[in-house]
Amino acid sequence: MKKRTLIHDIARHLEVSITTVSLVLNGKAKEYRISDALAERVMQYVAQVGYRPNQLAKSLRTGKTHVIGLIIEDISNPFFATVARLVERHASARGYRVLYSSTDDSAAKAKDLIALFQEQHLDGYIIAPPAGVEAELEQLLKSGVPTVFFDRYLPGLATDYVGVDNAAGVYQATQLLLDQGVARIAFLTTESTQTQMAARQQGYTRAMQEAGQPAQVQHVPLNFDDDSVREQSIAAIHQFLQDNPACEAVIFANNSLATLGLEAIAQLGRRIPQELAVISFDDNDLFRLHSPTITAIAQPVEALAEALINVLLAKLSDERPAAAQPQTVELPVSLVVRGSSARQ
Amino acid sequence: MKKRTLIHDIARHLEVSITTVSLVLNGKAKEYRISDALAERVMQYVAQVGYRPNQLAKSLRTGKTHVIGLIIEDISNPFFATVARLVERHASARGYRVLYSSTDDSAAKAKDLIALFQEQHLDGYIIAPPAGVEAELEQLLKSGVPTVFFDRYLPGLATDYVGVDNAAGVYQATQLLLDQGVARIAFLTTESTQTQMAARQQGYTRAMQEAGQPAQVQHVPLNFDDDSVREQSIAAIHQFLQDNPACEAVIFANNSLATLGLEAIAQLGRRIPQELAVISFDDNDLFRLHSPTITAIAQPVEALAEALINVLLAKLSDERPAAAQPQTVELPVSLVVRGSSARQ
DNA sequence: CTGAAAGCGCTAACAG
DNA sequence: CTGTTAGCGCTTTCAG
Numbered sequence: 001m002k003k004r005t006l007i008h009d010i011a012r013h014l015e016v017s018i019t020t021v022s023l024v025l026n027g028k029a030k031e032y033r034i035s036d037a038l039a040e041r042v043m044q045y046v047a048q049v050g051y052r053p054n055q056l057a058k059s060l061r062t063g064k065t066h067v068i069g070l071i072i073e074d075i076s077n078p079f080f081a082t083v084a085r086l087v088e089r090h091a092s093a094r095g096y097r098v099l100y101s102s103t104d105d106s107a108a109k110a111k112d113l114i115a116l117f118q119e120q121h122l123d124g125y126i127i128a129p130p131a132g133v134e135a136e137l138e139q140l141l142k143s144g145v146p147t148v149f150f151d152r153y154l155p156g157l158a159t160d161y162v163g164v165d166n167a168a169g170v171y172q173a174t175q176l177l178l179d180q181g182v183a184r185i186a187f188l189t190t191e192s193t194q195t196q197m198a199a200r201q202q203g204y205t206r207a208m209q210e211a212g213q214p215a216q217v218q219h220v221p222l223n224f225d226d227d228s229v230r231e232q233s234i235a236a237i238h239q240f241l242q243d244n245p246a247c248e249a250v251i252f253a254n255n256s257l258a259t260l261g262l263e264a265i266a267q268l269g270r271r272i273p274q275e276l277a278v279i280s281f282d283d284n285d286l287f288r289l290h291s292p293t294i295t296a297i298a299q300p301v302e303a304l305a306e307a308l309i310n311v312l313l314a315k316l317s318d319e320r321p322a323a324a325q326p327q328t329v330e331l332p333v334s335l336v337v338r339g340s341s342a343r344q
Numbered sequence: 345m346k347k348r349t350l351i352h353d354i355a356r357h358l359e360v361s362i363t364t365v366s367l368v369l370n371g372k373a374k375e376y377r378i379s380d381a382l383a384e385r386v387m388q389y390v391a392q393v394g395y396r397p398n399q400l401a402k403s404l405r406t407g408k409t410h411v412i413g414l415i416i417e418d419i420s421n422p423f424f425a426t427v428a429r430l431v432e433r434h435a436s437a438r439g440y441r442v443l444y445s446s447t448d449d450s451a452a453k454a455k456d457l458i459a460l461f462q463e464q465h466l467d468g469y470i471i472a473p474p475a476g477v478e479a480e481l482e483q484l485l486k487s488g489v490p491t492v493f494f495d496r497y498l499p500g501l502a503t504d505y506v507g508v509d510n511a512a513g514v515y516q517a518t519q520l521l522l523d524q525g526v527a528r529i530a531f532l533t534t535e536s537t538q539t540q541m542a543a544r545q546q547g548y549t550r551a552m553q554e555a556g557q558p559a560q561v562q563h564v565p566l567n568f569d570d571d572s573v574r575e576q577s578i579a580a581i582h583q584f585l586q587d588n589p590a591c592e593a594v595i596f597a598n599n600s601l602a603t604l605g606l607e608a609i610a611q612l613g614r615r616i617p618q619e620l621a622v623i624s625f626d627d628n629d630l631f632r633l634h635s636p637t638i639t640a641i642a643q644p645v646e647a648l649a650e651a652l653i654n655v656l657l658a659k660l661s662d663e664r665p666a667a668a669q670p671q672t673v674e675l676p677v678s679l680v681v682r683g684s685s686a687r688q
Numbered sequence: 689c690t691g692a693a694a695g696c697g698c699t700a701a702c703a704g
Numbered sequence: 705c706t707g708t709t710a711g712c713g714c715t716t717t718c719a720g
Contacts, residue, residue, distance in 0.1 A: 006697065017706045022699060034705060055463040056409075057697035060400045060712045075429055081420045085446060097460060099443055102429060116441060119399040262633050289606050291635035350713065361690045366715060378689060401713035404696045690720080697712105704706085 005051050014045055021046075025053065059121065068312060069117040070100035071110065071127040073151070074224040077256060078284040079299065080128070083150075086305030087126065094313060096123070104225040105192070107132030114140060124312050126150050131193060146315035150308055152196040160315065162307045162329045166196050166281075169297040169333035170203030173251055173279045176295075176335065178211045180343040182249045182277055186216045188237065188261060189253035200253050200281055216247070222256060230260070237264035241276070248277060249341075255282035255296075262290065278340040292339030300331050307331065349395050358389055365390075369397065403465065412656065413461040414444035415454065415471045417495070418568040421600060422628040423643065424472070427494075430649030431470065438657060440467070448569040449536070451476030458484060468656050470494050475537060490659035494652055496540040504659065504671045506651045510540050510625075513641040513677035514547030517595055517623045520639075520679065522555045524687040526593045526621055530560045532581065532605060533597035544597050544625055560591070566600060574604070581608035585620070592621060593685075599626035599640075606634065622684040636683030644675050651675065 007025075011018040021042055023032050029039040045051075059065045070087055072080040080102075088098045099122065103110040110133045117125070124146040129137060134154055141147055141159055148160040170187075177185050187204040189197055201217060208215040220236045223229035237260060241247065252258035258280030270276045272292055279295045280287060287294035307329045314327075351369075355362040365386055367376050373383040389395075403409045414431055416424040424446075432442045443466065447454040454477045461469070468490035473481060478498055485491055485503055492504040514531075521529050531548040533541055545561060552559040564580045567573035581604060585591065596602035602624030614620045616636055623639045624631060631638035651673045658671075 007699095008697080017708095018698085019700080019706060019708090023705090026699075028700090032705070038705080052459065052463050054404075054465070054697050056400055056404045056465055057712085058699075060398075060404055060714095061697080061699050063712080065400075075419065076422070076425045078420070081425055085419055088445070092456075101432070115396065119396050121398070121400055259629055259633065266633065285603055286630045286633060289603065289610065289630060289634060351715095352713080361692095362714085363690060363692090363716080367689090370715075372716095376689070382689080398713050401696090402715075404698095405713080405715050407696075692718090692720100694715105694717085696714090699711095700709100702707105702709085704708100 004054070005049050007051075007053065010042075010045060010049065010051055014042060016042070063121070065121050065123055066095060067097045067099055067120070067122045068124045068126065068316075069113075069122040070098050071113055071117075071125065071129075072100060072102055073105050073128050073130070074256075075100065075102045076224070078286075079255060079282045079301070082301045083305050083308075086302060087308055090305060090309040094309070096313075102224070103128075103130050104223070105130045106225065111136050118143075124148075124316050126308050126312060128152060129154055146312055148308060148311050148315070150304075152194040155195065158326050160311050160327045160329075162304060162311060162331075163196060164299050164304070164331045164333045166199035166333070167203035167206070169335065170200045170251065170253075170281065171207045172203075172335050173281075173295070173297050173341075174204050174207035176337065176341055177249050177251075177277060177279070178207065178213070180341075182343065183211070183213050184216075184246055184248040185213070186218055186240070186244065186247050186250045187253065188218050188220055188240070188250055188257055190222045190257065191219045192222075197253055204251060216244070220257060220260075222260075224256070233257075233260045234264045234267070237261050238267055241265065241268055241270065249273075250276065250278055252278070252280045255280055255284055255287075258282075258294070258296075259286060262286075262294070272340050273342055277342075283336055287338070290340075292342075295338045295341035296336050298334050298336050300333070303331050348398070349393050351395075351397065354386075354389060354393065354395055358386060360386070407465070409465050409467055410439060411441045411443055411464070411466045412468045412470065412660075413457075413466045414442050415457055415461075415469065415473075416444060416446055417449050417472050417474070418600075419444065419446045421568070422630075423599060423626045423645070426645045427649050427652075430646060431652055434649060434653040438653070440657075446568070447472075447474050448567070449474045450569065455480050462487075468492075468660050470652050470656060472496060473498055490656055492652060492655050492659070494648075496538040499539065502670050504655050504673075506648060506655060506673045506675075507540060508643050508648070508675045508677045510543035510677070511547035511550070513679065514544045514595065514597075514625065515551045516547075516679050517625075517639070517641050517685075518548050518551035520681065520685055521593050521595075521621060521623070522551065522557070524685075526687065527555070527557050528560075528590055528592040529557070530562055530584070530588065530591050530594045531597065532562050532564055532584070532594055532601055534566045534601065535563045536566075541597055548595060560588070564601060564604075566604075568600070577601075577604045578608045578611070581605050582611055585609065585612055585614065593617075594620065594622055596622070596624045599624055599628055599631075602626070602638070602640075603630060606630075606638075616684050617686055621686075627680055631682070634684075636686075639682045639685035640680050641677050642680050643677050647675050 011021045024039045024042040084100050091098045101113050107130050110130050114136050126148050128151040150162050153161045205215045218240050222233050252261050272278050281297045283296035283298035287296050355365045368383045368386040428444050435442045445457050451474050454474050458480050470492050472495040494506050497505040549559045562584050566577050596605050616622050625641045627640035627642035631640050
C-alpha cells in the first residue's frame with residue numbers, strides 16, 4: 001500500500017509552489033507567464049515519478065469528469081456492442097472516457113443507471129431510452145447535462161437524436177420481396193412501442209399497402225434479461241410459422257428476433273429461401289455465415305458512432321446550454337442482399 | 345441548470361445537524377443512538393426530495409468508489425460480452441458498479457486503461473491481461489488494490505486467477521475426432537503466447553502425441569482493432585486449407601478464429617463435416633445456428649462470472665491485504681458435440 | 689443526539 | 705512567477 005505522490009510532494013521536491021505545478025499541469029503556464037524552463041522542469045519531474053492527479057479531487061473541484069455515459073439496450077447484441085466500441089474509440093481519441101451499461105430495455109434498470117450515473121457526475125449522455133423513463137429523462141435534460149438519444153427517441157422530449165431511417169429500410173426490404181412476386185410477407189416485431197420499432201413496422205405496412213397486399217404483423221415477446229424468455233420467444237415464432245403455412249417470407253424487426261427466428265425455422269425444418277424467405281433488420285456475423293446467408297438491412301454503425309460523438313462533443317464544448325434547436329441526425333440504412341431473400 | 349440538493353440543504357430543512365443526516369444516511373443511526381423517529385424523518389425527507397449524495401465527494405473522503413474495473417480483450421467477442429454482462433449483473437446485486445473496457449489485446453491500450461482506472465480510484469480489478477504489461481500490473485498489485493486475473497494469467501505475477509481447464513477441453517475435443525478415426529487434425533491458433541492459448545495448444549499436442557499422430561499447429565494473425573486484418577486472417581486460413589488438402593479436421597483455438605475460419609471454409613466451398621470437420625473453442629449463437637451446427641468447447645460463462653465476483657469481493661471485504669495465498673479457480677469446460685464434428 | 693472542525697487532493701482567484 | 709486562501713461536498717472524530 002505505498003502512498004501515491006501528491007501535487008504537494010512534487011511542488012516540495014522542485015521547491016516551487018503548488019500553484020505553479022498545478023498551472024503547468026493544466027496548460028496555463030503561458031497564461032501565467034511561467035518560464036518555459038520551469039515548466040519543462042515540472043513536466044519532466046512529473047513524468048519521471050509518474051505523477052497522476054487524483055481525478056476525484058479534480059472533478060470535485062472543477063465539476064467536470066470527462067466521462068460520458070452510454071446507456072444502451074443490451075451489450076451482448078452485436079449492433080449495440082459495435083456501436084459501443086466505436087463510440088468508445090472516438091471518445092477516447094478526444095479525451096473522454098465512456099462508461100457503458102445495458103438497460104435490457106427495462107425502465108427500472110434505466111432509472112437506476114441514470115441515477116447512478118448522475119451521482120458520478122458524468123459530463124454527458126448517449127441514451128437508447130426504453131419506454132417509461134420520460135420523467136427521469138426530462139429531469140436529466142432540465143438539469144442541463146448534454147444528452148443525445150440514440151436508436152430511438154421519446155416523442156415528448158426535445159433533445160438531440162441520432163438514428164437511422166428505419167421506415168425506408170424496411171420499405172425497401174419489403175419491396176425487394178414484392179418485386180420478386182413474393183406477396184405473403186409477415187413482419188415479426190417485438191411488443192415494444194419504441195419509435196424505431198414503430199417506424200420499421202410502418203415501412204413494412206406502407207409497402208404492403210401500396211402493393212395492395214394485406215399486412216400481417218406479429219408481435220413476439222422478447223426479453224434480454226431472462227434467459228427463459230428466450231425459449232418462449234422461439235416457441236412463439238415457431239407457433240406463428242406453424243399457424244401460417246401460407247406465409248412465404250418473414251421480415252424480422254431486429255437482429256435478436258432474427259436470431260431467435262432462425263432457430264425456430266431450423267426446428268421446423270423449413271428451407272430458406274425456397275419455403276420461406278427471410279430478411280432481418282440489423283446485420284451481423286451470423287447472417288454473413290449462415291447457410292444460406294441472410295439478407296439484412298444494415299445500419300451504418302461507423303457513421304452512427306461518429307455522429308453520436310460529434311453531436312455530443314459539440315454540446316459539451318458549446319457554451320450555449322440548451323440554447324440551440326435540438327439536432328437530429330437520421331442516417332440511411334443499406335439493404336445487403338444475400339441468399340435468404342432470393343426467389344428460388 | 346437547477347442546483348442539486350446538498351446534505352446541508354436537507355439538514356437545514358429538517359433543522360437537525362449535518363452530522364445527524366450523514367450518520368443516518370450511512371446506517372450509523374443506531375450506533376450513535378439517534379432515535380428511530382428522527383432517523384425515519386430524515387430518511388423520509390431524503391426520499392421525498394430525491395437527495396443523492398455526491399459520490400465524488402464521498403469517494404474523495406472515504407477513499408472508496410464502489411466501482412470495479414473489468415479489463416477484457418474485446419467487448420464485441422460474444423464470450424467476453426457475456427461474461428461482462430454477467431459480472432455486471434452480479435456486481436450490481438452486491439452494490440458495486442462495473443466499468444468495462446477492451447484492450448484489443450494491445451499492451452499500449454491496456455496500459456492506458458490501467459492508468460486511467462487508477463486515476464479514478466477504482467476499488468478492484470478483473471483483468472484479462474495482454475502480454476507486455478507485466479511491469480504495470482506488478483505495480484498495480486503492489487499498490488494493494490484487489491485484482492483478479494481472468495481467462496489467462498501472467499506467470500510471473502502472483503495474484504488470484506479465474507479461468508478454465510483449457511488443456512483438458514482441447515484434449516477432449518481432439519479425442520472426439522481421433523476416436524472417429526479422423527487423424528489429420530490441424531490446430532489453428534493465434535500468434536499470442538498467452539497462457540490460455542498455450543494450454544489449449546498443449547491439450548491438442550498431447551492428444552495427438554498419445555495417438556501417435558503428427559501434430560500440425562498453424563498460427564494465424566488476428567487483431568480486433570484493425571478491420572483490415574480481418575481479411576488477412578481469413579486469407580491466411582484460406583491459404584492454409586489450400587496448402588493442406590489432406591487435412592481432415594481443424595480445431596480453432598478461439599471463437600474469433602473459428603468465425604473467420606468458417607468464412608474461409610465457405611469461400612473454398614469445403615463441405616463440413618464431410619470434407620472437413622470443425623471444432624471451436626468457445627461457443628456462441630453462430631455455432632448453434634450454422635449449417636451444420638458447430639461443435640464447440642464451451643466455457644461455463646455463468647460460473648466464471650460468479651467465481652470472478654466472489655473472489656474479488658472476498659478480497660475487497662477482507663481485511664488482510666495481500667495476506668493469504670493467491671486463490672486460483674480453474675473451472676471445467678464442456679464439449680458440446682454438434683454436427684460439424686460428426687464423421688460422415 | 690449535535691455542532692464544530694478537520695481534511696480528502698486539487699484548482700484558481702487574488703494580492704503580491 | 706508564487707504564497708495564500710477559499711472552497712468542491714461529504715465523513716467522522718471530539719467534545720459537549
